[in-house]
Amino acid sequence: xxxxxxxxxxxxxxxxxxxxxxxxxxxxxxxxxxxxxxxxxxxxxxxxxxxxxxxxxxxxxxxxxxxxxxxxxxxxxxxxxxxxxxxxxxxxxxxxxxxxxxxxxxxxxxxxxxxxxxxxxxxxxxxxxxxxxxxxxxxxxxxxxxxxxxxxxxxxxxxxxxxxxxxxxxxxxxxxxxxxxxxxxxxxxxxxxxxxxxxxxxxxxxxxxxxxxxxxxxxxxxxxxxxxxxxxxxxxxxxxxxxxxxxxxxxxxxxxxxxxx
Amino acid sequence: xxxxxxxxxxxxxxxxxxxxxxxxxxxxxxxxxxxxxxxxxxxxxxxxxxxxxxxxxxxxxxxxxxxxxxxxxxxxxxxxxxxxxxxxxxxxxxxxxxxxxxxxxxxxxxxxxxxxxxxxxxxxxxxxxxxxxxxxxxxxxxxxxxxxxxxxxxxxxxxxxxxxxxxxxxxxxxxxxxxxxxxxxxxxxxxxxxxxxxxxxxxxxxxxxxxxxxxxxxxxxxxxxxxxxxxxxxxxxxxxxxxxxxxxxxxxxxxxxxxxxxxxxxxx
Numbered sequence: 001x002x003x004x005x006x007x008x009x010x011x012x013x014x015x016x017x018x019x020x021x022x023x024x025x026x027x028x029x030x031x032x033x034x035x036x037x038x039x040x041x042x043x044x045x046x047x048x049x050x051x052x053x054x055x056x057x058x059x060x061x062x063x064x065x066x067x068x069x070x071x072x073x074x075x076x077x078x079x080x081x082x083x084x085x086x087x088x089x090x091x092x093x094x095x096x097x098x099x100x101x102x103x104x105x106x107x108x109x110x111x112x113x114x115x116x117x118x119x120x121x122x123x124x125x126x127x128x129x130x131x132x133x134x135x136x137x138x139x140x141x142x143x144x145x146x147x148x149x150x151x152x153x154x155x156x157x158x159x160x161x162x163x164x165x166x167x168x169x170x171x172x173x174x175x176x177x178x179x180x181x182x183x184x185x186x187x188x189x190x191x192x193x194x195x196x197x198x199x200x201x202x203x204x205x206x207x208x209x210x211x212x213x214x215x216x217x218x219x220x221x222x223x224x225x226x227x228x229x230x231x232x233x234x235x236x237x238x239x240x241x242x243x244x245x246x247x248x249x250x251x252x253x254x255x256x257x258x259x260x261x
Numbered sequence: 262x263x264x265x266x267x268x269x270x271x272x273x274x275x276x277x278x279x280x281x282x283x284x285x286x287x288x289x290x291x292x293x294x295x296x297x298x299x300x301x302x303x304x305x306x307x308x309x310x311x312x313x314x315x316x317x318x319x320x321x322x323x324x325x326x327x328x329x330x331x332x333x334x335x336x337x338x339x340x341x342x343x344x345x346x347x348x349x350x351x352x353x354x355x356x357x358x359x360x361x362x363x364x365x366x367x368x369x370x371x372x373x374x375x376x377x378x379x380x381x382x383x384x385x386x387x388x389x390x391x392x393x394x395x396x397x398x399x400x401x402x403x404x405x406x407x408x409x410x411x412x413x414x415x416x417x418x419x420x421x422x423x424x425x426x427x428x429x430x431x432x433x434x435x436x437x438x439x440x441x442x443x444x445x446x447x448x449x450x451x452x453x454x455x456x457x458x459x460x461x462x463x464x465x466x467x468x469x470x471x472x473x474x475x476x477x478x479x480x481x482x483x484x485x486x487x488x489x490x491x492x493x494x495x496x497x498x499x500x501x502x503x504x505x506x507x508x509x510x511x512x513x514x515x516x517x518x519x520x521x522x523x524x525x526x527x528x529x
Contacts, residue, residue, distance in 0.1 A: 049440055051436065051439065051440060075442045075443070075444065076442065077442075078439070078440055078441065078442035079441065079442030080442075081440070082440075082441070083437065083440035083441070085433065085436070085437065087433055088433075089433035089434050089436060089437040090434065090437075091434045091451070091452050091455050091456060092431075093455050093456055093458070093459070094455045098451075098455070101451075102434075102437060102438050102441050102443065102451050102452070103441050105438065105441055105442065105443040105444075105447045105451060106441060106442035106443065108447070110444070110446060110447065113443075113446075113447045113450055113451065114446070114450055155437075158437065158441070159441075162441055162442070168440075
C-alpha cells in the first residue's frame with residue numbers, strides 16, 4: 001500500500017509542486033493521475049520512489065517511510081518499484097537486453113555490474129520480461145534501432161525485470177502515436193491484472209484515462225481536486241480538474257477497438 | 262471612408278540592443294599586447310634574411326638524406342611505439358575514474374569533484390617535456406622515464422576530454438537506473454559509460470597519436486625512443502642523419518594519423 005501523508009514538494013525557486021497531499025493507494029490498483037502540465041503529476045509519481053525529495057509530510061510505501069529512508073534503504077525500496085518514462089530513457093547505444101538488465105542491477109554485485117557479466121538467472125528474468133511485452137526477438141538489437149512503441153515496450157520490460165510490486169508510468173504514451181498508445185496502455189493494464197502489480201499512470205488524454213483507469217485522481221496546482229472511479233469521471237469532472245472547458249487537444253480520439261491493433 | 266485601423270499591438274517591439282563594446286576593446290588590447298611583446302623580445306624579421314645563407318646550407322644538408330642510416334633508426338622507433346602504447350593504455354585507464362568524478366553529471370559529491378578537478382589541473386599545468394626532465398632526473402635516462410612522463414600527460418588530456426563528454430550525456434537513462442535501485446557506480450557504468458565509450462576509444466587513439474609525436478620531443482631529454490637518437494645526432498651536427506630521422510617521423514606520424522582517423526570514423 002502507498003500512503004501520502006500531507007506530502008508537500010517545493011522546487012528551488014519556490015514552486016509548490018505538491019500541496020499537503022493525502023492519498024491512499026491500495027495494492028493491485030490501476031490508478032490514473034490526470035491534470036494539466038505543471039499540475040504536479042510527475043512530482044506525485046517521483047515522490048513515491050524518492051527521485052524527488054519531500055519538503056514536508058511523508059509517503060509510506062509498503063510500511064516504509066520515504067522521507068526517513070537512508071540512501072541504502074531508498075535503493076531497496078526503489079528496487080521494488082518499476083518506472084516507465086515518457087521519453088523511454090533507454091541507453092540507445094546498447095542492446096535491448098543490456099537495457100532490460102538495468103532492472104536486475106539491484107541484486108547484481110558491483111564486480112558483475114562493472115564487467116557486465118550477468119548471471120544466467122538474471123538473463124532468464126530479462127528474457128521473460130521481454131516475452132511479456134512481446135518483443136523478445138529484439139533482445140540483441142541496439143535500442144536506437146527500435147521504433148518509439150517498441151522502445152517503450154523495452155522500457156516496460158526493464159521495469160518488469162525488477163519483479164516489482166509497484167509500477168510507475170510517467171506519461172508513458174505522450175511520445176507515441178494513437179494506435180501505439182493503446183498497445184502500450186493495454187500492456188500496462190494486462191500487467192496490472194495478471195501480475196497484480198499496483199500501477200500508477202500519468203496521462204493527459206481524458207479518453208485514455210477513462211478507458212483504462214480503475215480509479216482516477218485529478219490534480220490542479222499540486223492539490224487533489226478529484227478522486228473516484230473511472231466511470232464517475234464525466235466531462236464536468238474533467239472541466240473541474242482542468243479549470244477550463246475541454247478541447248479536442250484533450251482527447252486521443254481513436255477508439256481502443258481500432259482494427260489496426 | 263477610412264480604412265480599418267490595424268489592431269493595436271499588445272506589446273511594444275523591442276529596440277535593437279546596443280552592440281557590446283567588449284569585442285572592439287578586446288581586439289585593440291590584443292593588438293597592443295602583441296606589438297609590445299614583439300618589441301620587448303626583439304622579434305626581428307630582418308634577421309631571417311641576414312642569416313639566410315647559413316639556414317640554406319643547413320636545410321640543404323638535412324635534405325641530403327642519409328638513407329643508409331635507416332637500420333640504426335629502427336630499434337629506437339620501435340621503442341617510441343612501445344613507450345607510446347604503454348603510456349596511452351595506462352594513462353587512459355587511470356583517467357576513467359578521474360573523468361567521471363570530475364563531471365558534474367557523474368560526480369559522487371561536491372568536495373570530491375572539486376578535489377579531483379584540482380588534481381587534474383595540477384597534472385595538466387606541467388608540460389610533457391617537464392615531466393620527462395623530472396623523471397629522467399629521478400630515474401636516470403631510459404624509456405621508463407618517458408613512459409611515466411607520458412602517463413601523466415595522457416591522464417591530464419583524457420580526463421579533461423572525457424569529463425566534458427560526460428557533461429553532455431543524456432541523463433534520462435541515469436534516472437532510469439536510479440529508479441531501478443542501482444548504486445551510483447552501477448548507474449554510471451550501465452547508463453553513462455555506454456554513451457561515452459565510442460568517444461573514449463576515439464580520444465585514446467588520438468592520445469596514442471599525440472604520444473608518438475611527444476615521445477620524439479621528450480626523447481631529447483634522454484627519456485627513450487627515437488628522440489634520444491635525434492638528440493645525439495643534433496649534438497654532432499649530423500644533418501643528413503637528422504634528415505633521415507625527420508623523414509621517418511613524418512611518415513610514421515602520417516600513417517598513424519591516417520589509420521586512427523579511419524578507425525575513429527567507424528566509431529562515432
